[in-house]
Amino acid sequence: MVSRGARVVIVGAGHNGLVAACYLAKAGLAPLVLERREVVGGVAVTEEFHRGFLCPAVLHGAGPLLPKIAAELQLEKHGLSMIPSDVRVLALDPDGPSLRIYDDSARTAMELTRLSARDAKTYAAFHSSFEQLGRALAPVLSMTPPDVDDLSTADYLNLGKLGLNFRSLDKKDAYRLLRWGPMAVADLVTEWFETDLLCATIAARGIFGASAGPWSAGTSVGLLLQAAMDGQVTAPGSAPKGGIGAISFGRRCDDPHRRSCCRNSCKGRRSGRRGPGRRGRGRRECGHFQRRSQRNFTEAG
Amino acid sequence: MNANYDVVVIGGGHNGLVNAAYLARAGKKVLVLERRHVLGGAAVTEEIFPGFKFSVASYVVSLLRPEIIRELDLPRHGMEVLPLDGTFTPMPDGDYLWRVNDHAKTRREITRHSRLDAEAYDEYGKAMVEMGRFVKPILGMTAPDPASLTLRGLSDLLSLARRFKRLPSNDKYNQVQLMTMSAADFLDQWFETDVLKATMSASGIIGTFLGVRSPGTAYVLLHHYMGEIDGAFRSWGLVRGGTGAISNAIAEAAREAGAEIRTEAPTARISVANGQATGVVLENGDEITANVVSSSVDPRLTFIRMVGAENLPGDFVEDINRYKFRGSSGKVNLALDALPDFTCLPGAGPHLRGAISISPSVEYMERAYDDAKYGRFSRRPYIDIVIPSLTDPSIAPPGKHVMSCFVQYAPYHLKDGTWDEKREKFGDTVIDTLAEYAPNLRDIILHRQVLTPLDIERRFGLSEGNIFQGELTLEQLFFLRPAPGWAQYKTPIRRLYMCGSATHPGGGIMGAPGLNAAKKILREWKS
Numbered sequence: 145m146v147s148r149g150a151r152v153v154i155v156g157a158g159h160n161g162l163v164a165a166c167y168l169a170k171a172g173l174a175p176l177v178l179e180r181r182e183v184v185g186g187v188a189v190t191e192e193f194h195r196g197f198l199c200p201a202v203l204h205g206a207g208p209l210l211p212k213i214a215a216e217l218q219l220e221k222h223g224l225s226m227i228p229s230d231v232r233v234l235a236l237d238p239d240g241p242s243l244r245i246y247d248d249s250a251r252t253a254m255e256l257t258r259l260s261a262r263d264a265k266t267y268a269a270f271h272s273s274f275e276q277l278g279r280a281l282a283p284v285l286s287m288t289p290p291d292v293d294d295l296s297t298a299d300y301l302n303l304g305k306l307g308l309n310f311r312s313l314d315k316k317d318a319y320r321l322l323r324w325g326p327m328a329v330a331d332l333v334t335e336w337f338e339t340d341l342l343c344a345t346i347a348a349r350g351i352f353g354a355s356a357g358p359w360s361a362g363t364s365v366g367l368l369l370q371a372a373m374d375g376q377v378t379a380p381g382s383a384p385k386g387g388i389g390a391i392s393f394g395r396r397c398d399d400p401h402r403r404s405c406c407r408n409s410c411k412g413r414r415s416g417r418r419g420p421g422r423r424g425r426g427r428r429e430c431g432h433f434q435r436r437s438q439r440n441f442t443e444a445g
Numbered sequence: 446m447n448a449n450y451d452v453v454v455i456g457g458g459h460n461g462l463v464n465a466a467y468l469a470r471a472g473k474k475v476l477v478l479e480r481r482h483v484l485g486g487a488a489v490t491e492e493i494f495p496g497f498k499f500s501v502a503s504y505v506v507s508l509l510r511p512e513i514i515r516e517l518d519l520p521r522h523g524m525e526v527l528p529l530d531g532t533f534t535p536m537p538d539g540d541y542l543w544r545v546n547d548h549a550k551t552r553r554e555i556t557r558h559s560r561l562d563a564e565a566y567d568e569y570g571k572a573m574v575e576m577g578r579f580v581k582p583i584l585g586m587t588a589p590d591p592a593s594l595t596l597r598g599l600s601d602l603l604s605l606a607r608r609f610k611r612l613p614s615n616d617k618y619n620q621v622q623l624m625t626m627s628a629a630d631f632l633d634q635w636f637e638t639d640v641l642k643a644t645m646s647a648s649g650i651i652g653t654f655l656g657v658r659s660p661g662t663a664y665v666l667l668h669h670y671m672g673e674i675d676g677a678f679r680s681w682g683l684v685r686g687g688t689g690a691i692s693n694a695i696a697e698a699a700r701e702a703g704a705e706i707r708t709e710a711p712t713a714r715i716s717v718a719n720g721q722a723t724g725v726v727l728e729n730g731d732e733i734t735a736n737v738v739s740s741s742v743d744p745r746l747t748f749i750r751m752v753g754a755e756n757l758p759g760d761f762v763e764d765i766n767r768y769k770f771r772g773s774s775g776k777v778n779l780a781l782d783a784l785p786d787f788t789c790l791p792g793a794g795p796h797l798r799g800a801i802s803i804s805p806s807v808e809y810m811e812r813a814y815d816d817a818k819y820g821r822f823s824r825r826p827y828i829d830i831v832i833p834s835l836t837d838p839s840i841a842p843p844g845k846h847v848m849s850c851f852v853q854y855a856p857y858h859l860k861d862g863t864w865d866e867k868r869e870k871f872g873d874t875v876i877d878t879l880a881e882y883a884p885n886l887r888d889i890i891l892h893r894q895v896l897t898p899l900d901i902e903r904r905f906g907l908s909e910g911n912i913f914q915g916e917l918t919l920e921q922l923f924f925l926r927p928a929p930g931w932a933q934y935k936t937p938i939r940r941l942y943m944c945g946s947a948t949h950p951g952g953g954i955m956g957a958p959g960l961n962a963a964k965k966i967l968r969e970w971k972s
């Protein structure tokens with residue numbers, strides 16, 4: 145395998161490339177991240193699209209960043225601070241009352257009583273079942289997908305872990321997990337709720353980024369995988385201070401040797417000085433990161 | 446107390462009859478109760494217009510389990526399967542695609558559209574047969590209950606996993622794709638000719654409320670590949686005398702084994718005492734007692750109507766209410782004075798002897814579904830046609846013909862109006878669509894019978910007109926059919942079993958639910 149101090153080139157400084165670099169560097173390798181653009185972050189960037197206006201240029205939700213990664217990379221220490229919001233989604237209806245969905249499912253249920261007493265009751269049950277399923281599925285997110293041709297010991301262990309999780313679900317939830325996956329997310333939510341607005345809002349999480357409509361079979365899988373991340377039926381409403389790019393900019397690994405490097409493959413430092421967003425906190429972080437990295441790169445090289 | 450019968454079977458469809466035949470052969474005293482005046486359920490032949498005999502609902506056969514044919518000796522009881530040669534797909538641009546059983550001919554025909562596809566076609570056929578072989582043993586097995594595995598269930602699942610492991614690598618991936626992809630996406634990986642993909646994808650949507658681009662439809666494709674006639678995979682046939690002849694042959698076998706069969710005997714209620722079925726009450730008030738009741742009608746009728754929600758656990762009732770029917774198909778049966786003449790291939794050639802498929806492009810198929818999604822019948826539907834009188838002249842007066850058109854989509858739940866108002870308009874749409882390819886059709890129709898999903902519900906007792914007693918979608922298959930925890934032909938009521946298409950392995954003239962349930966009942970027999 146790769147020996148300590150070995151150079152690993154990572155193509156693309158999207159947040160995944162950066163996470164990989166951090167972990168490799170922590171393990172004593174010397175990763176070099178090459179980014180095509182003048183900013184790091186890939187899709188997770190804050191850009192100044194108009195003087196003084198910093199905006200999440202592409203994605204704007206802070207995704208449910210895996211808490212384990214945030215902790216291990218000590219992202220808070222590196223300047224990532226989340227602005228919490230207890231409202232996850234405000235759903236608007238052109239002809240009727242709007243609906244707020246909160247982190248706290250009991251509060252959402254309260255809110256729902258205005259729209260449907262029945263839905264208010266089922267929401268709590270749905271939410272807790274959803275949380276259970278999410279917990280059972282969570283290992284999927286941090287495992288390397290098994291090679292069905294040639295299962296390794298690690299694959300068996302991972303699958304075993306999933307199997308045990310499945311067994312630990314109560315019977316009703318176990319069946320829900322099997323049954324929900326292949327369903328159209330619209331069918332799933334209408335089985336539970338009568339309020340169209342609520343159905344649509346939850347279904348939206350299932351079709352996010354898919355070339356499929358809520359009536360397409362299999363879209364519930366999308367929802368379940370999201371559940372595995374945070375056990376919630378809608379996307380999170382919290383955002384990082386300084387815009388989404390802060391997740392990428394703030395992320396450096398804590399290796400004392402600082403072997404990790406990032407090199408902008410096009411314009412390098414110049415863009416770091418002149419690029420948009422200089423005033424943004426995230427941006428400064430990035431410049432700092434780059435300069436440091438360049439130096440480290442020279443050191444390591 | 447001495448019961449009148451060992452087993453009462455509700456419903457004289459082919460599954461109820463298979464169930465009865467096997468139970469009678471095991472020495473049980475069996476009574477079959479059928480609501481209608483004819484046996485067969487959706488596998489029925491009726492003389493709708495004098496001299497014209499129609500396979501009113503199901504019209505082709507392939508899935509019927511070979512062991513049933515053998516063990517019940519159905520040929521001796523009058524069942525004869527006639528070959529249905531190929532599929533003819535006319536196209537709006539004047540071309541056509543005509544696949545036949547003759548391998549070399551089909552290859553030449555596909556080459557005309559695409560050389561690459563002709564090569565891929567062979568490989569595809571082989572791969573699907575392999576996939577079918579893998580899945581087939583599942584048809585004969587009782588679905589395990591994954592949430593509380595018994596030794597038997599565990600060993601079934603393990604042997605499935607072992608067999609999966611032994612599959613060659615490509616087949617493994619195919620299998621995973623088949624379980625998850627849409628028919629159109631799956632076929633896109635193999636072929637480039639649009640009309641070929643469209644026609645082939647059609648078997649992926651039969652009986653479902655899904656489009657060819659809906660994930661999960663690839664599996665239904667496979668479901669239709671599992672049939673075999675005389676050991677040859679993937680061959681569909683007609684039945685001499687119509688599909689009712691199958692049911693009649695099974696009924697004969699059942700009677701020979703000692704079963705009693707009553708028609709025009711609709712069941713009103715299943716009698717339950719202390720959580721245990723004790724018999725049935727007919728609509729005329731007659732009470733019949735039995736040690737075991739085996740129901741071949743769908744779960745909504747069985748549980749909500751005949752048992753009553755008040756006698757069942759709330760969770761179970763909820764699951765049954767969630768079970769999806771959503772019929773999406775209709776049927777138009779035509780009595781013809783002459784044969785239709787297709788513009789793209791004129792004359793009464795052999796292309797009329799196979800299936801004729803109105804599925805000219807993938808987009809056409811998906812648009813047909815779009816209409817249904819929003820509660821309308823397709824303005825230009827997918828139609829699967831056979832003219833069985835060409836192969837079996839006994840079913841029509843000399844020189845005349847019977848044409849059977851299976852139509853999708855006709856959603857049971859209409860957005861505007863009722864099916865009683867729209868029936869003829871639906872019929873007209875089907876004829877108009879066909880006349881675009883065979884203009885003489887309008888002039889040769891002597892009689893027409895239009896069956897909307899509402900008619901299918903009323904006539905055959907299939908809830909919401911679903912042809913398979915419930916959609917064949919992944920969340921309603923195997924250990925989830927018809928309800929989680931109740932996929933083993935058993936029910937929350939002791940001594941009440943299910944044996945129809947709403948149980949594993951599902952719909953089609955297959956007989957497997959009836960057979961599997963009979964085995965289950967016999968295994969659990971007490972007293």
Ligand SMILES: Cc1cc2nc3c(=O)[nH]c(=O)nc-3n(C[C@H](O)[C@H](O)[C@H](O)COP(=O)(O)OP(=O)(O)OC[C@H]3O[C@@H](n4cnc5c(N)ncnc54)[C@H](O)[C@@H]3O)c2cc1C
Nearest residue numbers: 156157158159160161178179180186187202203204205207
């Ligand atoms: C419009 C939109 C909205 C979204 N909303 C959300 C959301 O709300 N919540 C959520 O969790 N997810 C959301 N996502 C998804 C999420 O943003 C992405 O899945 C994730 O950011 C991808 O990260 P990545 O590191 O894997 O790839 P990327 O971010 O795509 O990173 C790849 C990097 O490689 C660089 N690169 C490309 N070619 C080269 C080259 N030749 N040489 C060097 N570098 C190269 C690119 O410039 C880029 O920086 C959204 C995505 C989009 C597009």
Ligand SMILES: Cc1cc2nc3c(=O)[nH]c(=O)nc-3n(C[C@H](O)[C@H](O)[C@H](O)COP(=O)(O)OP(=O)(O)OC[C@H]3O[C@@H](n4cnc5c(N)ncnc54)[C@H](O)[C@@H]3O)c2cc1C
Nearest residue numbers: 456458459460480486487503504505712906946952953954
């Ligand atoms: C239009 C149409 C086309 C089809 N085409 C094909 C095809 O080409 N090939 C194929 O393989 N499959 C086809 N199928 C599917 C196939 O016909 C069915 O899946 C199969 O016949 C169902 O058999 P069954 O015995 O499970 O149920 P059913 O055939 O539904 O039998 C149930 C029986 O119960 C009776 N019943 C209902 N209520 C009561 C009551 N209260 N008391 C007593 N009896 C009652 C009914 O009258 C019926 O006879 C088609 C179905 C339809 C509707």
